[in-house]
Amino acid sequence: xxxxxxxxxxxxxxxxxxxxxxxxxxVVERSGVLNLGVEGMMIMGAVGGFGAGYLTGSxxxxxxxAIAMGALFSLLFAVMTLSLATNQVATGLSLTxxxxxxxxxxxxxxxxxxxxxxxxxxxxxxxxxxVIGRLLFGQDPIFYISIALTAAVMWFLFKTRTGLTxxxxxxxxxxxxxxxxxxxxxxxxxxxxxxACAGLAGGHLSLVYTPQWVENMTAGRGWIALALVVFAxxxxxxxxxxxxxxxxxxxxxxxxxxxxxxxxxQMLSSLPYLATIVVLVLIxxxxxxxxxxxxxxxxxxxxxxx
Amino acid sequence: xxxxxxxxxxxxxxxxxxxxxxxxxxxxxxxxxIMFALLGVNPLTAFRIYFIEPVSQVWQxxxxxxxxxxxxxxxxxxxxxxxxxxWNIGAEGQFIFGAIFGSAIPVLFPxxxxxxxxxxxxxxxxxxxxxxxxIPALLxxxxxxxxxxxxxxxxxxxxxxxxxxxxxxxxxxxxxxxPQTIQFGDSAVLPELMPDAGRANWGFVFALxxxxxxxxxxxxxxxxxxxxxxxxxxxxxxxxxFGLNRMVFxxxxxxxALAGLAGISEVSGAIGQLQPVxxxxxxxxxIIVAFxxxxxxxxxxxxxxxxxxxxxxxxxxxxxxxxxxxxxxxxQGMLLFFVLGCDTLIHYRIRLIGLALTKPEAAAKxxxxxxxxxxx
Numbered sequence: 001x002x003x004x005x006x007x008x009x010x011x012x013x014x015x016x017x018x019x020x021x022x023x024x025x026x027v028v029e030r031s032g033v034l035n036l037g038v039e040g041m042m043i044m045g046a047v048g049g050f051g052a053g054y055l056t057g058s059x060x061x062x063x064x065x066a067i068a069m070g071a072l073f074s075l076l077f078a079v080m081t082l083s084l085a086t087n088q089v090a091t092g093l094s095l096t097x098x099x100x101x102x103x104x105x106x107x108x109x110x111x112x113x114x115x116x117x118x119x120x121x122x123x124x125x126x127x128x129x130x131v132i133g134r135l136l137f138g139q140d141p142i143f144y145i146s147i148a149l150t151a152a153v154m155w156f157l158f159k160t161r162t163g164l165t166x167x168x169x170x171x172x173x174x175x176x177x178x179x180x181x182x183x184x185x186x187x188x189x190x191x192x193x194x195x196a197c198a199g200l201a202g203g204h205l206s207l208v209y210t211p212q213w214v215e216n217m218t219a220g221r222g223w224i225a226l227a228l229v230v231f232a233x234x235x236x237x238x239x240x241x242x243x244x245x246x247x248x249x250x251x252x253x254x255x256x257x258x259x260x261x262x263x264x265x266q267m268l269s270s271l272p273y274l275a276t277i278v279v280l281v282l283i284x285x286x287x288x289x290x291x292x293x294x295x296x297x298x299x300x301x302x303x304x305x306x
Numbered sequence: 307x308x309x310x311x312x313x314x315x316x317x318x319x320x321x322x323x324x325x326x327x328x329x330x331x332x333x334x335x336x337x338x339x340i341m342f343a344l345l346g347v348n349p350l351t352a353f354r355i356y357f358i359e360p361v362s363q364v365w366q367x368x369x370x371x372x373x374x375x376x377x378x379x380x381x382x383x384x385x386x387x388x389x390x391x392x393w394n395i396g397a398e399g400q401f402i403f404g405a406i407f408g409s410a411i412p413v414l415f416p417x418x419x420x421x422x423x424x425x426x427x428x429x430x431x432x433x434x435x436x437x438x439x440x441i442p443a444l445l446x447x448x449x450x451x452x453x454x455x456x457x458x459x460x461x462x463x464x465x466x467x468x469x470x471x472x473x474x475x476x477x478x479x480x481x482x483x484x485p486q487t488i489q490f491g492d493s494a495v496l497p498e499l500m501p502d503a504g505r506a507n508w509g510f511v512f513a514l515x516x517x518x519x520x521x522x523x524x525x526x527x528x529x530x531x532x533x534x535x536x537x538x539x540x541x542x543x544x545x546x547x548f549g550l551n552r553m554v555f556x557x558x559x560x561x562x563a564l565a566g567l568a569g570i571s572e573v574s575g576a577i578g579q580l581q582p583v584x585x586x587x588x589x590x591x592x593i594i595v596a597f598x599x600x601x602x603x604x605x606x607x608x609x610x611x612x613x614x615x616x617x618x619x620x621x622x623x624x625x626x627x628x629x630x631x632x633x634x635x636x637x638q639g640m641l642l643f644f645v646l647g648c649d650t651l652i653h654y655r656i657r658l659i660g661l662a663l664t665k666p667e668a669a670a671k672x673x674x675x676x677x678x679x680x681x682x
Contacts, residue, residue: 036454080643083310084650089393089454090597094642097590101635108630220462227455266470273459277445284451303312303654 005134007251012139013209015247016146017042017201021225022232022239023146023153024197029229030157031190032170034299036092037077039222040099041195045070045202047103050213053116053206062116062207063142063200070199071192073099078191082184085301100216107213115211118142140208142200147240149197154236166190170295173302183302198222220273227276231283233293242279249275312654322651327598327609330644337640347627355626356619366618368504372576373614375509376401376585378607379568380592382513382520383561385601389524391537392557396442396457397565398589399464400435404566405573406468407434409580412494413476413487423493427570435566436559438464443558447551453558461589469582476580487580496575509571514607516564521603533557565589586617587635594642613638 021038028035035041048069053062077095080086118140121127126137157163166186169176173183205217224246232238253268261268284290338356339349360366380397387394408431411423441460445451473485481488496507524530536543536553543550573584595613599606620634650656 076643080647083312084647084656085312085654086646086650090388090593090642091646093395093593094639094646097594098636098639098643101632101637101639104632105630105636108632220459223455223458227459230452230455264470264474266466266473270463270466273462276459277451277456280451280455281445281449284449287450290450303314305314 011247014250015243017204019243021201022228024194028194032297037095040096041198042202042222043103045199046206049203050206059116059118066203071196074195110213117211326648333644360618365504368506371506371510374610375513376568376588378513378610381595383564384596387557399461400562400565401569402464403438404431404435404569408570412490419493431570432563436563439558439562507575517603
């Protein structure tokens with residue numbers, strides 16, 4: 001029983017950064033913007049979070065710094081694609097490349113240093129309950145944020161007027177603009193929200209998952225988060241399910257390596273990436289589902305005319 | 307509080323199309339100076355070490371050519387993809403598979419020698435790169451799967467596969483346990499161009515030939531026209547009878563083959579054996595080269611040399627000033643950012659607007675005010 005609980009806990013820890021980054025990107029894409037810079041914003045969040053935590057000794061300040069770093073970095077993308085109408089694919093790619101470089105440079109002095117870890121929740125009486133105690137009341141704070149965030153985004157997008165407006169911009173920015181909606185302003189806020197989420201996801205990696213700084217420690221998680229949004233056909237609850245499936249794959253291959261299964265470890269390590277390809281193929285085979293849910297103006301630049 | 311406003315130009319500006327890379331370069335230099343100052347280094351000293359010292363002697367120019375060759379080879383292939391609006395961002399993986407396929411001959415048949423070895427290796431390298439690029443192309447055409455994500459995921463898979471090969475089945479049994487293959491035999495090594503002057507090898511010549519061939523393809527042949535039409539207006543392309551699916555395969559196979567050629571040239575030329583890591587991110591840096599070179603093969607040659615210099619400069623400041631060589635990646639990222647931003651000027655004029663109302667807006671307000679009162 002204890003082993004099952006432990007495995008479930010590690011799956012949740014592996015799924016949390018994927019979930020947060022993907023939920024943020026989902027909002028961005030729902031507003032019609034494709035930001036391929038998730039990996040870059042995430043790694044900036046990771047280095048910012050680790051750095052602030054390490055220098056101040058407080059993982060909580062690290063957490064805030066991670067969010068701020070992701071948001072600030074995404075602003076760069078927003079100015080380029082929204083104010084200067086640059087190609088979103090190319091700009092997103094360059095955000096990732098710049099983020100990987102910048103984080104490597106900023107983190108040079110952090111390599112090998114012990115980091116600060118966010119403490120797990122500990123409620124007397126509840127956390128010590130058998131089985132469900134640690135699952136429900138004993139996880140890291142970002143886990144709870146990720147669940148609350150998913151619920152909040154679900155509510156915001158589908159139950160509020162502002163959410164409806166945001167989705168309408170994603171489907172047709174020209175019509176939205178004609179109705180007097182501030183398309184660019186909505187998109188700025190969405191991109192920054194996505195950046196903050198990606199930064200938080202990166203902070204989870206360097207403040208909870210492995211509290212240290214390792215270059216390229218995101219290891220493609222930002223890209224997997226992007227794939228999750230497609231896999232989920234832009235629905236928050238499916239992102240939640242997808243993130244946990246991927247968390248399970250990630251943990252599964254680690255356990256398989258530890259058990260010494262007679263398969264090369266590199267092959268097991270490539271499983272999450274191969275699984276991403278497989279689910280993308282499976283989901284894109286269903287053309288109707290994809291067509292129906294893809295924000296129609298995704299990735300197209302918008303310049304308001306006067 | 308100021309606001310930017312874009313005003314569409316009646317037609318694209320040839321002036322800014324030519325100027326934009328240079329403006330981007332100047333902006334990168336300015337941003338770089340600020341960065342060096344923040345790091346506590348005199349920017350002028352840093353720039354001398356970064357941009358001038360690495361290319362001040364003949365043998366160093368050879369090193370520049372070695373770094374530029376794979377960048378140019380990959381980027382000219384990618385330029386065809388991006389012109390056609392097809393997003394192959396997995397060139398790094400195709401580079402690795404080209405290297406693996408080509409290396410199969412010297413690693414598995416070390417006794418096989420003679421003048422046939424190298425051409426076969428290069429050919430196999432191109433086949434390997436193209437075959438690996440065929441996967442995202444197939445998935446895109448058969449199932450409509452997004453090629454950005456699949457081609458990128460395959461990079462991680464290729465890196466892990468290479469790691470397994472050189473630690474497992476292809477490891478040199480006499481290599482004292484080091485994760486690497488045997489050293490390639492003499493007939494499997496890409497010859498140097500001018501062995502007395504420096505290390506530059508035939509890879510650079512391949513890059514120049516590829517750039518010229520792709521330039522002819524894109525500007526003088528029907529296929530190039532097809533690429534441009536399908537890229538700018540798929541609908542118009544369909545009316546003209548150009549097949550989008552065929553184009554996806556064409557672009558992926560071509561860019562994959564060139565990335566594969568770059569991979570095998572790098573391994574048989576500069577390295578001489580397979581190792582767990584054979585590329586400092588050439589496949590990704592080539593994306594920057596392609597854009598900085600305006601997706602034009604001849605521009606890409608120039609851009610390839612500039613980006614090669616950022617690698618050399620990064621190594622130079624690391625050894626001279628103790629700054630992380632990641633500074634190279636930062637310079638590369640900034641260059642791409644600035645060139646994309648400056649490209650906006652090709653299609654738009656930029657107006658700065660203060661928060662003060664423009665005349666028509668103010669007039670409209672004045673007119674509306676009394677009406678509002680009446681309505682109440």
